[in-house]
Each structure stands twice: as C-alpha cells, then as structure tokens.
Amino acid sequence: MKRGTNRTLSGKVxxxxxxxxxxxxxxxxxxxxxxxxxxxxxRKVVIVVIDRIGLDDLVPETTPxxxxxxxxxxIALMNARVKYDxxxxxxxxxxxxxxxxxxxxxxxxxxxxxxLLRTVDxxxxxxxxxxxxxxxxxxxxxxxxxxxxxxxxxxxxxxQATSTPGLLGEALSESGKTAQLLGNADSLxxxxxxxxxxxxxxxxxxxPLGAAGSxxxxxxxxxxxxxxxxxxGGVIASGEVSSVLAVRSPGPAGIETDFEAxxxxxxxxxxxxxxxVVDMGQTARVDEQAGFMTEERLAEARADALERSDRALGxxxxxxxxxxxxxxxxxxxxxxxxxxxxxxxPLVMAGPGISRGTRLxxxxxxxxxxxxxxxxxxSILQALGxxxxxxxxxxxxxxxxxxxxxxxxxxxxxxxxxxxTRRPMVKFYIIITMVLVGLLFLLLLFREDLVAAHRAAxxxxxxxxxxxxxxxxxxxSFATPALAWLLPAVVVGCAVAGATAYSLRDAREQEDNxxxxxxxxxxxxxxxxxxxxxxxxxxLGSRLMTASPFGSDIILGDRYYGIGNxxxxxxxxxxxxxASLALYLYREKLDRPWKRYGLAGVVLGITxxxxxxxxxxxxxxxxxxxxxxxxxMLMKLDSGRMTLRKVSLVVAIVLVCVAGLLLLDVLLPGSQxxxxxxxxxxGGGGASTILTQVSRKLAANWSLLISSxxxxxxxxxxxxxxxxxxxMGLFKxxxxxxxxxxxxxxxxxxxxVVALLFNDSGIEAASALAIFLFVPYIMLLIPWHGVATGDxxxxxxx
Numbered sequence: 001m002k003r004g005t006n007r008t009l010s011g012k013v014x015x016x017x018x019x020x021x022x023x024x025x026x027x028x029x030x031x032x033x034x035x036x037x038x039x040x041x042x043r044k045v046v047i048v049v050i051d052r053i054g055l056d057d058l059v060p061e062t063t064p065x066x067x068x069x070x071x072x073x074x075i076a077l078m079n080a081r082v083k084y085d086x087x088x089x090x091x092x093x094x095x096x097x098x099x100x101x102x103x104x105x106x107x108x109x110x111x112x113x114x115x116l117l118r119t120v121d122x123x124x125x126x127x128x129x130x131x132x133x134x135x136x137x138x139x140x141x142x143x144x145x146x147x148x149x150x151x152x153x154x155x156x157x158x159x160q161a162t163s164t165p166g167l168l169g170e171a172l173s174e175s176g177k178t179a180q181l182l183g184n185a186d187s188l189x190x191x192x193x194x195x196x197x198x199x200x201x202x203x204x205x206x207x208p209l210g211a212a213g214s215x216x217x218x219x220x221x222x223x224x225x226x227x228x229x230x231x232x233g234g235v236i237a238s239g240e241v242s243s244v245l246a247v248r249s250p251g252p253a254g255i256e257t258d259f260e261a262x263x264x265x266x267x268x269x270x271x272x273x274x275x276x277v278v279d280m281g282q283t284a285r286v287d288e289q290a291g292f293m294t295e296e297r298l299a300e301a302r303a304d305a306l307e308r309s310d311r312a313l314g315x316x317x318x319x320x321x322x323x324x325x326x327x328x329x330x331x332x333x334x335x336x337x338x339x340x341x342x343x344x345x346p347l348v349m350a351g352p353g354i355s356r357g358t359r360l361x362x363x364x365x366x367x368x369x370x371x372x373x374x375x376x377x378x379s380i381l382q383a384l385g386x387x388x389x390x391x392x393x394x395x396x397x398x399x400x401x402x403x404x405x406x407x408x409x410x411x412x413x414x415x416x417x418x419x420x421t422r423r424p425m426v427k428f429y430i431i432i433t434m435v436l437v438g439l440l441f442l443l444l445l446f447r448e449d450l451v452a453a454h455r456a457a458x459x460x461x462x463x464x465x466x467x468x469x470x471x472x473x474x475x476x477s478f479a480t481p482a483l484a485w486l487l488p489a490v491v492v493g494c495a496v497a498g499a500t501a502y503s504l505r506d507a508r509e510q511e512d513n514x515x516x517x518x519x520x521x522x523x524x525x526x527x528x529x530x531x532x533x534x535x536x537x538x539x540l541g542s543r544l545m546t547a548s549p550f551g552s553d554i555i556l557g558d559r560y561y562g563i564g565n566x567x568x569x570x571x572x573x574x575x576x577x578x579a580s581l582a583l584y585l586y587r588e589k590l591d592r593p594w595k596r597y598g599l600a601g602v603v604l605g606i607t608x609x610x611x612x613x614x615x616x617x618x619x620x621x622x623x624x625x626x627x628x629x630x631x632x633m634l635m636k637l638d639s640g641r642m643t644l645r646k647v648s649l650v651v652a653i654v655l656v657c658v659a660g661l662l663l664l665d666v667l668l669p670g671s672q673x674x675x676x677x678x679x680x681x682x683g684g685g686g687a688s689t690i691l692t693q694v695s696r697k698l699a700a701n702w703s704l705l706i707s708s709x710x711x712x713x714x715x716x717x718x719x720x721x722x723x724x725x726x727x728m729g730l731f732k733x734x735x736x737x738x739x740x741x742x743x744x745x746x747x748x749x750x751x752x753v754v755a756l757l758f759n760d761s762g763i764e765a766a767s768a769l770a771i772f773l774f775v776p777y778i779m780l781l782i783p784w785h786g787v788a789t790g791d792x793x794x795x796x797x798x
Contacts (some may be wrong), residue, residue, distance in 0.1 A: 050283055112144055171359070286305045
C-alpha cells in the first residue's frame with residue numbers, strides 16, 4: 001500500500017512540475033524585459049571616446065561628469081571582446097561595423113588628408129596622395145583617410161567576419177548625414193624601446209626631438225577612432241586627427257591631449273555636423289605606456305588622465321542640449337583588465353528616448369545592463385532616423401530598470417569570476433569523471449568482487465558524477481565564483497547529492513534481476529531534478545547558467561542568452577533518461593499505450609519547446625537533437641523496428657519543427673537567434689551568407705573536435721561501453737531485464753549523433769549528453785547482491 005501511495009504521489013508531483021514549467025515558459029516567451037520604447041529621434045549625436053577604462057574607474061573624485069551623465073541617461077557594461085582581431089584597433093573596427101569585422105594591426109593609421117608623412121628617403125608625401133595612389137580615390141581637403149582600408153576589407157572577407165569595416169559611416173553618408181572626427185591617442189617612446197610595444201604595431205613616422213645628437217623618439221600612431229565613422233572606402237569627409245590637437249610633454253606618454261584646442265574645434269564644428277566623434281586620447285596614451293611605469297606612478301597617471309578627460313567632457317556637455325544624444329564609450333579595456341579577463345567596459349548614453357537613471361537594455365544580449373559593442377552603431381543610426389543595414393549584427397539599445405551601479409559591479413564581478421573559473425572547473429569535472437569511470441571499468445573487468453563489496457561507494461560515486469551538472473548550476477549562484485571556494489564546494493555538493501540519491505534506493509525492486517535495478521530510483525531523482533532545474537532556469541532567463549562553469553561565458557560573448565551547448569546536452573540527456581526511468585518505475589500505472597506516450601511526449605515536448613524556443617533557449621541545434629532523439633524514442637515504445645518509413649517520418653518531424661520555430665523567430669519582434677538571423681540574411685546576401693555561416697560553424701566544430709578535453713571523455717565512455725557490451729553482454733541484459741529503457745537509450749544515442757553534427761560546439765553538446773547515456777548504463781553493472789554471482793538472500797535481509 002505504501003509503495004502504491006508513493007508512486008501516486010510521485011505522479012502528482014511530476015504533473016505539477018510539468019504544468020508549472022509550461023506556465024513559466026508561456027510567461028517568459030510572451031513578455032519582454034520591460035524596456036522602454038525605442039529612442040526618439042535626436043538632433044545630433046556626439047560620441048566621446050575615453051578608452052581603456054572600466055566600471056571601477058567611475059568614482060566621484062575623478063569622473064563627476066560621467067556619473068552626472070549616468071544620472072541623466074543610462075549605463076551598461078559593454079562587451080568589448082575582439083575575437084579574431086588585434087587588441088586595440090579591433091574594438092573600434094567592430095563598433096564602426098556594427099558586427100564582427102577585422103581591421104588588423106594597421107587599422108589605427110589614419111591621417112588628415114593634407115598631413116605630411118616622411119618616406120624612407122627622408123622625403124615628404126601627403127597622406128591624401130598616398131591614399132589616392134593605393135585606392136584610386138581622392139580624399140577631400142580637410143578630410144581624414146585610413147591608409148590601410150583595403151587591408152581591412154580583405155581581412156573581413158573571411159568566414160570569421162559577419163560585417164564590413166566602415167558600415168556605420170557608409171550608412172550615415174548614404175542618408176546625407178555628416179560626420180566628423182576630432183582627436184588622437186598618439187604617443188612617443190625612445191627608439192630603443194619600440195620592440196617592447198605591441199609587436200603587431202607597424203613602424204610610424206619618426207619625429208626627432210631635442211638638440212642634435214640627442215636620442216630619437218619614435219611616434220606611435222593611434223588614430224583607431226577613425227574606424228568608428230569612416231565609410232567603407234576608409235574616408236571621413238571632415239575631421240582633425242593630426243598633432244595640432246596634442247602637445248609634447250615630459251609625461252609618460254611623451255604627448256598629451258591639448259584639451260583647450262580640442263574643445264575649441266568641437267565648438268566650431270558642432271553646428272555643422274550630425275555626428276561628432278571626440279577622442280579624448282589621454283587615458284589610452286597612459287595605458288599604452290603601462291609597462292614602463294611603477295604601479296604607483298601608473299595609478300597617478302591614470303587618475304590624472306581620466307580626471308582631465310572627464311573635465312573636458314563637462315565642458316563639451318555645456319555646448320549641447322537635451323535634444324542631442326551623447327554616447328560615452330571605451331572601445332577597449334585596459335591592459336590590467338585584460339589580464340584579469342575583464343572585457344566589460346562602461347557605455348553611457350543620455351538624450352532623447354533614454355530615461356533618466358536607467359540601465360541600457362540590449363536585444364542582442366537579451367539582458368538589461370549588459371550590451372554588445374555591436375549595438376552602438378545601430379543605436380546611433382536609429383537615433384538619427386537612418387535605416388540600419390541588414391549586415392549589422394547589433395540592435396538598437398533602449399532603457400530599462402534603474403542604474404544601480406553597485407548591482408552592475410556585482411554583475412561584472414560574477415561574470416569575470418565565472419570566466420576565470422570556467423576552464424579549470426570544466427577540466428576538473430572531465431578529468432575526475434574519466435578517472436572514476438576508468439577505475440570502475442577496470443574493477444568490473446578484473447576485480448568485480450571489490451565493486452560488489454563496496455557497491456554503496458561505487459553507486460554514490462557515479463551518482464555524484466551524474467549530479468555534477470546540477471551542482472555546477474546551483475552552487476556558483478551563492479557568491480562571486482572563485483576557485484578557492486568553488487572547487488571544494490562542488491566536490492562536497494556532488495558527494496552530498498550522490499549520497500542523498502543513493503539513500504532513496506529500494507532494494508525490493510531488485511527482484512530477480514542481475515542488474516542494479518535498485519539504483520533506478522536514485523537515477524530518476526537526479527535526472528528529474530536536473531531536467532526540471534535546467535528547464536526552469538532557461539525559461540526564466542538562464543540566470544543560474546550565467547554564473548555556472550558549464551554555462552555560456554558573458555565575457556567570451558559567443559552566447560548571451562538561452563541555453564548553451566553544454567547545458568543543452570545535459571538537458572536532453574536528463575530528459576530522455578528521466579522519461580525512460582519513469583516508464584519502467586511507474587509501469588503499473590502506465591498500463592496503457594496512451595499513458596506511456598503521454599508521459600514521454602510531455603517531457604520531450606517541454607524540452608524541445610524550451611531548448612528550441614526563439615525567446616527561450618534559442619538552440620536550433622539542440623532542437624534538432626531533442627526532436628530527432630525524442631521521435632525515435634517514441635517510435636520505439638511499441639517495440640517495433642525502425643523502418644525506412646519511420647526514419648522518413650522522423651526527418652519530416654524534425655524539418656517541420658525547425659522550420660516552424662525559425663519562422664516564428666523571424667516574425668517575432670526583437671533579436672533573432674543565430675540560425676534565424678542567418679536565414680533572414682540570406683534574403684539579402686543569398687546563398688553565400690548561409691555558406692559563410694556554415695563554414696564558420698564547421699571550422700569552430702572541427703577546432704573543438706581536435707582540441708577539446710570533452711572529446712577524451714566521450715571517447716572513453718564509448719570505448720568503456722563497447723567493451724562492457726562485449727565482455728559482459730550489457731546491452732542484451734538490459735534488453736531482457738529492463739526493456740522499457742531501450743527506447744530511451746536508442747533515442748539518446750540518436751540525439752548524441754545529431755548534437756555532434758549540427759552544433760558549432762558539437763563535441764561539447766554530445767559529450768554532455770553522453771554523461772546521461774553511458775554513466776547510468778555502466779551503473780547498472782554494479783553487483784547488487786554482495787558478490788559477483790549474486791546473492792538474493794542479502795537483498796531480502798535488507
């Protein structure tokens with residue numbers, strides 16, 4: 001009676017959990033983040049570049065004007081990561097392209113068209129003439145030219161790029177909007193130390209200083225800000241980036257911004273331009289020389305540079321009114337931030353459409369307070385009423401929530417902590433799993449009596465491995481991730497989870513089976529709780545996954561929302577295992593086909609909707625895997641063979657599901673998933689756009705396949721299972737004693753192969769799924785009767 005009551009209660013709990021997830025999923029997919037409406041049209045846009053600073057640099061003592069602008073508008077952490085380019089120039093190129101474009105080390109070599117450059121034979125040539133000789137395009141007098149634009153264009157033709165350099169400036173030019181640039185971040189260094197600078201920085205014109213016979217100083221040209229608003233031909237119609245806006249100084253950078261001259265130029269040009277970029281330059285100069293200063297002197301120089309830049313910002317703001325949109329950005333983090341893996345820089349916007357004291361919201365990241373550098377260009381175009389090019393990957397920003405700088409710092413610290421702990425924590429799980437599985441495998445082959453004598457330890461160890469994804473999800477949410485506490489915490493958490501699950505075993509269920517059937521209920525608990533937690537967290541915005549080592553890394557910026565490849569694999573594996581175990585353990589209640597199909601269909605259906613939903617998991621590759629594997633599982637429930645007709649039906653179901661969700665994603669407002677964006681882009685770029693996307697994903701998958709540690713785990717699990725099948729007839733024993741599990745095992749195997757083939761990180765997704773396929777499979781071999789041959793009397797005595 002007690003046993004039946006427990007099963008009835010478990011069934012009600014399952015039904016309640018399913019209904020709860022469905023309600024949460026509906027609410028999550030139908031409601032937005034509460035962002036305000038799109039910004040109103042601005043009279044003009046002023047972009048102020050204060051480079052190589054972080055959120056922690058914004059303090060009242062040195063940045064009162066930036067903080068005042070934050071109170072007037074919105075702020076966010078901007079992901080300034082440059083994936084395929086050079087640190088420094090690449091950040092500017094990406095912002096100006098509104099997407100992933102590649103500039104290379106020469107992107108900062110921009111000059112006034114009339115600026116004189118010294119040749120190797122000590123002659124002089126005007127930058128405009130050199131530009132004309134290289135491109136066949138004449139630069140207007142008073143304009144700015146980038147001498148290496150063609151190098152950038154060619155670099156951005158590869159599969160790694162999704163946009164083209166100068167797309168923002170091109171859109172402004174085509175719409176009749178004027179854009180101008182003021183300022184530079186040039187610096188000087190003794191000739192003998194040039195090799196200590198960025199090795200990729202090309203040699204710049206030499207500028208002799210001092211009396212005859214003195215050491216020569218070499219100028220380091222840093223005019224990367226030209227990449228923000230140059231057109232696709234490398235031209236800015238009007239601007240001033242030459243040395244007239246800087247003065248020589250004995251300071252660490254050798255050159256300092258002439259803020260008085262810079263502000264005078266800005267005041268003169270503001271009335272006749274729609275977009276003005278002002279590069280304060282000084283903070284970048286100091287950071288460029290960071291390696292040559294003591295820590296104390298560097299801190300003083302940084303504070304002084306930031307304070308002077310902030311003061312100039314205050315004077316510039318006095319020239320503007322409320323109808324102007326002001327953008328303060330730092331295209332690159334400082335060198336110290338990069339060493340700490342902090343690639344999040346402050347982005348401040350104030351003006352029409354940006355409510356006071358808010359955070360900026362991005363539909364690219366689907367987060368409030370965290371945006372992408374891709375979003376700056378679309379926001380500027382939208383504010384001026386200019387059509388946003390389809391090639392831009394970013395989306396216009398809006399305002400939502402409250403500023404809460406301390407909350408942003410917490411978000412930043414957790415993102416950095418998660419990024420820094422991700423690699424070692426993932427490797428720890430992989431290596432420990434390989435060691436434990438390998439050891440148990442050897443014992444099962446050569447000393448099965450030891451496993452039988454210590455079956456509790458063996459079972460708890462494998463249950464702890466199975467509970468790893470759940471523990472990794474929950475534990476990091478308690479504080480900023482750090483290896484010092486996170487590693488021991490997850491070890492203890494996994495051990496506790498494994499022991500707790502083991503305590504729920506029911507030896508009476510062992511019956512006459514030779515397999516460890518008593519462990520099915522603990523496995524049901526672990527897989528069910530893991531599945532439920534992953535579905536709920538994904539439906540609520542993946543908040544726990546953001547901090548988890550198995551989640552997507554905000555700092556890396558490859559996926560800001562939805563469910564990443566690792567947790568997608570874990571979720572599919574947990575869902576199928578949970579459904580399979582439930583079919584066996586509740587077989588008396590599920591005595592009719594429609595009940596069995598109903599249970600499995602609901603679990604797999606929820607998994608498919610949440611993983612593939614365009615406003616939830618946004619994982620098309622995961623949708624393919626769960627639909628394919630789930631369809632095979634459902635078709636195998638009747639114990640029939642997989643005929644050609646059934647295979648064709650599975651393919652048809654997969655195609656219909658994917659096409660339906662892609663169509664829904666395209667039609668819904670807001671940011672699209674990667675897959676639907678590619679489909680939308682094909683309308684403008686044709687088949688080449690799709691081929692580029694496929695090429696990039698295949699390259700990423702191949703790179704991971706030959707380098708990822710996950711491949712070793714997957715290989716070990718496959719080899720171990722094959723040998724156990726060969727030596728101990730494991731599959732045959734499961735087929736005879738636990739036939740209800742066979743459809744799930746086959747379905748998981750199909751999902752594993754599909755996940756491997758159709759994801760850009762397929763090896764990670766497949767390996768994660770393999771944990772829930774092979775570890776329970778191996779767990780069934782733990783001798784439950786005390787000795788290898790079996791002793792039912794011991795079980796009955798318990």
